[in-house]
Amino acid sequence: MDRMRANILKSMGLTEEDLKNMTPEQQKAVEQKIKDLIEQEFQKNAGKTGQAVDISA
Numbered sequence: 395m396d397r398m399r400a401n402i403l404k405s406m407g408l409t410e411e412d413l414k415n416m417t418p419e420q421q422k423a424v425e426q427k428i429k430d431l432i433e434q435e436f437q438k439n440a441g442k443t444g445q446a447v448d449i450s451a
Contacts, residue, residue: 398435402428 403409406424413421 395432398432399428402431 400410403413403424406427408424413424416424
């Protein structure tokens with residue numbers, strides 16, 4: 395999960411440090427985008443076996 399988050403941030407051209415320096419509104423928007431992308435990835439892989447993931451964080 396952390397790796398996925400880091401990869402998404404990287405693909406957006408951002409780092410955790412960049413995120414910390416954003417306004418709360420900007421942080422919320424980026425966090426929502428990350429959450430949406432992670433959920434899309436899990437839905438895409440939902441039918442595959444051998445995957446046990448808790449995304450309730």
